[in-house]
Amino acid sequence: MKRDRLLWITTIICFLPLILSFILYDKLPEEIAIHFNYAGVADNYVPKAVGAFGLPILMAIINIFIHVKLNNDPKKMNSPAALKYLGKWSSPILSVILLPITLFIALGYKIPIQIVSLGFVGIIIVASGNYLPKCKQNYTIGIRLPWTLNSEVNWNKTHHMAGYLWILGGISMIILSCTQMQSILLTFIILLVIVIVPCYYSYWLYKKGL
Structure with missing residues (x-):
């Protein structure tokens, strides 16, 4: 019942x-711009009816899908509550921020x-990285690779390392957004x-028998 209430609210x-x-x-x-390049220049437009009314509907559909996916994970009890809530609130937050900006x-x-x-x-990356080390094996949230899903040790070690890496990466992106050094190359890197690094690390652990 509580899950249904949250679905309705979001x-x-x-x-x-x-x-x-x-x-x-x-x-x-x-016509309304719905996509911008890295310099902030619009490069994709849709009719205003689609932009004004279609985007919130799309976000609502994505929101429902996320809730269904998270609520029906066979190992959902292993996912940190904070990460699940972050996932469930991502669509409504994006909707109330992005659509007004677009308009x-x-x-x-x-x-x-x-x-x-x-x-x-x-x-978002910093918040996710903070909870990745607390994330136990599941089929919805986390770094779901054949090696992490096959070994609890591999999963735990990979997510501990990835957590710190994601926090550093997220902070770097925040700093980058506040400076004149905004670069698509740096963001991509x-x-x-x-x-890539957590995936390789997980594979390296697998080759070591972990």
């Missing part, structure tokens, strides 16, 4: 930006979307390191 929050969409709809241009940019407001998005991703 889904309703996903739809909240629709109120702003209705208020601003007549003032919006015929205001469409109206001509100068919002540094690249700074906001990079900083937001960095915060950070993301590559926090993904």
Whole structure:
């Protein structure tokens, strides 16, 4: 019952930006930018009806999928409650942040979307990294590789190492978003390191028999 209540609450929050969409709809241009390159320049547009009303609906659908996935994990009790809540609240948070930003940019407001998005991703990575070491074997959250799922020792060691690495990587992205050194290459390198290094480390443990 508690899970159903949270699903309803988060889904309703996903739809909240629709109120702003209705208020601003007549003032919006015929096409709205929904994607921006690393320099913050729009490079993909959709009709304003799709942007204003379709995005919250899409976020609500993603939210429902995430809840169903997390609630039906056979080993869901092994996942830290904080990580599960982070996953379940990710869609509504994105909906109430991204849609208003998208609409205001469409109206001509100068919002540094690249700074906001990079900083937001960095915060999510730091929060996830903080709880990765507490994450036990499961099929939904964590670094789910054949070697980690096959060995509890491998899983624990990989997630302890990855936790510290993700925190450092997330902090680096936050710092990067607040400086003039914003670079797609540096961001790509950070993301590559926090993904590839734990995977290689897990495989290395596997080859050692762990």
